[in-house]
Amino acid sequence: MLENRGELPQFRLVLLHDAEGKALAILPANSLLNLVAIWKQTERQLQPVKSEDAKRYFGQEALRFPDGQAKLLSLKLLISPECLEHAQLELIEPHSGLSIVAISEQLQLGQRLDLGLTLPQIAEMQPEGDDTAVISKAVERFTVLRIQQRLEDTLGLPSLPPTVKKIIMLRSDPEASVKELVPVVKVDPSLSAQVMSWAASPYYAAPGNVSSIDDAVIRVLGFDLVINMALGTAMGQMLKIPDDLPRGATPYWMQAVYNASLAEKLCRMMPGNDQRPLPGLVYLSALLHNFGYLVLAHLFPPHFSLLSRYIEANPHFALDAIEQQILSVTREQIGSWLLTSWDLPKPVTVAIRQQNSLDYAGEHHQYAKLLYLSNRLLRQQGLSDGPVSQIPDELYQSLGLNEGEVAAALRELMSNDSDIKELTALLGD
Template identity: 60%
Template sequence: MGHDGSLARLVLMHDKDGKVLALLPATTLLNLANVWKLTGRQLQPVKGADAERFFGQDAVQSQSGFRKLATLPLLPLLVDERCLQYPTLQVNEPYSKTTWEVAASLLSDASHGKLATDADEIALQAPQGDDETVITSAVKKFTKLRIQQRLEDTLGLPSMSPTTQKILMLRSDPEADVHALVEVVRVDPSLSAQVMSWAASPYYAAPGDVNSIDDAVIRVLGFELVVNMALGTAMGQMLTVPTNGPRGGTPYWLQSVYCAALSEQLCKKIPQEQRPKPGLAYLSGLLHNFGYLLLAHLFPPQFALLARYIEANPHFSLEAIEQQVINVTREQIGGWLLSSWTLPEEVCDSIRYQNHLEYDGEHGPYVKLLYVANRLLRQQGLSDGPVEQISDEVLADLGLSAEVAAETVQELLNDDAAIRELTALLEGGQS
C-alpha cells in the first residue's frame, strides 16, 4: 500500500443473486477463491465498462455517495481485515478513477475476512526450478496430459508446416539471401497471398503497383521483414486466439502488430553503435504475447478463471496473477517453447524476461526494448497489463529519451488506420 498503508481499492462483483462490493488494500490481489470461501457464492468481477458506468454516477462519486453504497441492504460490503487497522482509508475504484476518503466507522457492520493476497505471498508459493520444471509442474497439476520424455511432445500442439520449417532454417542461416526466401514463398500459395497483401498494405506505402512475389519481397518488404512476419503469423496460426480472455482487453493481433512496429521503430532510433537488430526487435514484439495463446490452449478451465482475476485486479502484475492461478506465466511457457523451436536467442530471451529489468544476460538491449515498447503501449490502451511509468534510466540505457519515445509512439498512432488494416491482413491469414 502507500506510505501510511491506508490506500485501498473497491471492486464490484456479481452473481445470479446480485451485486457485492469488496474493499481491500490497494496494491494487493483480490483472491476470488477467498471471496468464494467467505461468502459461499461464486462471485465474479463485473466488466470494466460496467464498473466505470456504475461508479461514474454522480450520486456515487461524492463522500456521501460512498456512505450510501456502504449501507445499501441489497449491496453487501466485504472488507479485507487489513483495512480495519486505519482510522481513515483513501479508497480508489480503478475503472472510473473515483476516489473517496472513508472513515473506519463506516465499515464496522461489513463482513470482514482475508480477501487479498500480496505479491510476496504469491512469490513464496510459486514453484521453484528452471522454466521446464515449472511448466511440467503446472501441466501435471492442471491438466490430464501425461508428461512424456520430451515436454514439447506432450503439449498437444499442431505440427509446424513444411514452409514454416524452411523459414526457420532461413532465419537461422547467416548465408541465406532474399532469393532463397523468394523460392520458399513462391511454392506456398497461402504465404504468397499473404506476402502480396502485406506489400500492398498502406502501412508499407510501396511506390507503384506490386506485381509479383519477387517485387513484393525484394523491392517492398525485404528479407528480414518477410521472414519475421511469416514466422510470427505461422506461430500465431498454430493456436486459436481465445474468445474467453479478459473482457475489454486489447485484441491479440492488434497488440502484437503495434508492439512489433513500435519495437522496430524505437530500435532504429537507438544510436548505431549500440543498436540491436531491428528485424529481431520486430519479431520479439510480434511474438511477445505468444505465451498467452499457449496458456489458453493448455489450461482452458484455469484460463477462464485467470481472465476473471485479471479483470478484478487491473493494477496487478499479470505475471503474479498467472503464478497465483496457474503456477506458470505466459513469458515462461512462451519463451521456453520458442527456444525449443530454435528461434533466435535474442527473441527468446527478450520474450522470457520482458518484465525483468534485473536481467543481466547478453541480450539485455532486446529485453529492455520490449519492456519499454510494451509499457508505452499500455499507456495508450494498446497493450494489456497495468500502466507503469518508464524510468529515464531505462531509456538512457538504450540511448533513448522520454521525448524520443513519445514522438515514436505518436508517429505510430498517426498511422493507426494503416496498422489496423495490416492487423486485419494478419488475422485473415488464420482462416
C-alpha cells in the same frame, strides 16, 4: 466523509455481482483480489463487473458527495481485516479513478474475509526449478497429462509446417537473403497470398502496383519483414485465439503489430554501434511477445477462463503474478521455452522471457528492454494489456534513447492508426 487524504493507507474497491445482486470488495490496494477465496467463504459465485461498467458505476456524479458515498458503502461489503486497523482510509477504484475517504466505523458491518494476496505470498507458493521444471509441474497439476520423456511430446501442440521450419532456418542464418527466401514463399500458396496482401497494404504505401512475389519481397517488404511476419502469423495461426479473453482486452494481433512496429522504431533510434540489437530480430521478438498467452489458453482451457476473471478483477496487478497464482507458470516462461524448442534465434527467446525484468543484465538484455519499453508505452495508449506504470528514466538512458524523441515516434505511429488496423486485419484479428 472526511476530506483531507494526507498519507492515508490506500484500499481498493472492486464491484462484484451474481444472481443475488451486487457486492463491494475492499482490500489493500497492492493486493491481488482472490476470487476463489471469495467463492469458498461466501458460497456465492461473485464475478467482477466489466471495466466499462465499473467506469460507469463509479463515475456517477453522486459519488462525489457524502450522501452518494454513504449509499455506496451500504452495499453488501466484503472487507479484508486490515480495513479495520485504521481510523481513516482512502478507497480507490482503478477503472474510474474514484477516490474517497472513509472511516473504519462505516465498514464495521462488512463481512470480514481473507480477500487478498501480496506479491511475496504469491512468490512463496511457486514451484522451484528452471522453466522446464516449472512448466512440467504446472502441466501435471492442472491437466490430466503426464509428462513423457520429452515435455514437447506431452503438450499435444501442433508440429511446425515444413515452410515454417525452412523460414526458421533462414531467420537463424546471418548469410541468408531474399534469394533464398523468395523460392520458399512461392511454393506455399497461403504464404504467397499473405505476402501479396501485406505488400498491397496502405501501411507500406508501395509506389505502383505489386505485380509478383519477387516484387513484393524485394521492392516493397524486404527480407526481414517478410520472414518475421511469416513466422509470427504461422505460429499465431497454429494456436486458436481463445474465446474467453478478459473483457475489454486488446485484440491479440493488434497488440502484436503495434508492439512490433514501435519496438523496431525504437531500435533504429538507438545509437548505431556493434551493441545495438538487430531491428529485424527486435520486430520478431515484439511480434511474438505474447505468444505464450495462446499456449496457456491451449494447455489450460478451464483455468484460462478463471485467469480472465482474475485479470478483470485486478487491473492494477502484474499479469505474470496473476498467472503464477492461477497456473503456477507465466506466458513469458512457456512462450520462451516453446520457441526455444522450435529453434528460434536466442535474442528472440531471451527477449520474450525477460521482457518484464528490468533488472535483467544478461545476454541480449537490450532486446528485452526494448520490449519492456514498447509495451509500457502502448499500455498508456490502451493498446497493450497490463497495468499502466511509470517508465523509469534509467531505462531510456540504458538504451541511449531520448524520452522526447521516443514520445514523438509514438505519436507518429499512432497517426498511422487506420493503416495499422488494416494490416492487423490481414494478420488475423
